[in-house]
Amino acid sequence: MSTPAAPRLAYxxxxxxxxxxxxxxxxxxxVYSPLAVxxxxxxxxxxxxxxxxxxxVVNQMWFMSAFFAISGLFAPGSVDRKGARAFSLDxxxxxxxPLLAFVVVLNPLMNLHDYPAADTGTSPLGWWLGIAKPQYMWFVETLLVMSLVYAGWRYLRRGRPATPVVAQGLPRPRTTVAFAAGLTAVVWLWRIIVPSETIWPVVGLPTPDxxxxYVTFFWLGTLALRRSWLDALTVRAAWTGAAAAVAxxxxxxxxAFAAPVAFAGRxxxxxxxxxAATVxxxxGLTAAALVLFRTWFAAQGPPLRFLADNAYAVYFVHGPVLVLLALLLAPIDAPAVAKFALLAVTALPVCWAAARGVRAIPGARRVL
Incomplete structure (x- = not known):
């Protein structure tokens, strides 16, 4: 008997x-920061x-971890309904x-402006091979690997539910503190061999430290919905998380600014x-954001539904859009923050328009 799909959570x-x-x-x-990446x-x-x-720096501390947590939320129910094999194929x-399409098509478009200057005398194929990498689609690549590992683990369990669907309160504060301390130790030890400045160009992961x-938050996501942790998060927990995040x-x-070499790891x-600060x-910010959106942004009318439905396609297309618009804005002489603001307010609507156009291609909605 198949398990019914979990209700869509608007927040x-x-x-x-x-x-x-x-x-x-x-x-x-x-684009306008000191990081030429x-x-x-x-x-x-x-x-x-x-x-x-x-x-x-502050954004990097939390937002991709939160993305992985959200990505893990509905994986258990999806495997329950489809089975590990169908889940993997999906x-x-x-x-x-999308990852393959990005590497083959969109990434060359992002770098096309630099082709004559950077690789004069190089054949188009040689140039393409030189820049063929996931770029920001490293998230999709990493999520694919995590999803397949999760499906493999569920297959070994022969279809038994990964976690019983039971209402549980949040772990006790001391348990949460102990968990955070243990994760801190793991991150610290990992950064001995993978310092913060490390880049994995072949894999494409820009922040392997x-x-x-990322792995932990995906795993937490697979547990959170079934253990009712999202419902158990209180406003007090959100404020506590926000305070921990600010500190x-x-x-x-x-x-980082006082000891830019020593903080990296080793x-x-x-x-x-x-x-410890990153953990x-x-x-903290993931917990606070979940409570904030559950409290104030739980509804989803047609405008938000349109934006949410196209969000994955925006992630897919935003790179070439940003590069094109930044090139068009290049002649403007203004401070970094002003140019960033101009690029941002221009790029966001263009990204959603481009995403809608891409999803209008026959068959694209099944993927994006």
């Missing part, structure tokens, strides 16, 4: 929508670029096809502090 949809907006804003800020960037935009760097369709967080962010920024005490921010 979780709305939170996922907001996280997608944050992704677009994050990459728009990279985007296919097109303007790193010399004056002192206000430091404000963008601060935004990037993940290949929903994640693998966060990998323990963690302050510690992280202070240590077993230093600075790395221990920033690991506090990730757990």
């Amino acid at each position: 979780v949809d709305n939170l996922r929508l907001w996280l997608t907006v944050l992704v677009v804003l994050h990459h728009a800020a990279v 985007w296919p097109y960037s303007e790193p010399d935009r004056g002192p206000t670029s430091i404000l963008l760097l601060l935004f990037l 993940r290949f369709r929903r994640l693998g096809i 966060h990998l323990p967080l 963690g962010s302050a510690v992280y920024v202070a240590v 077993g230093s005490w600075q790395s221990l502090l920033t690991s 506090a921010a990730a757990l």
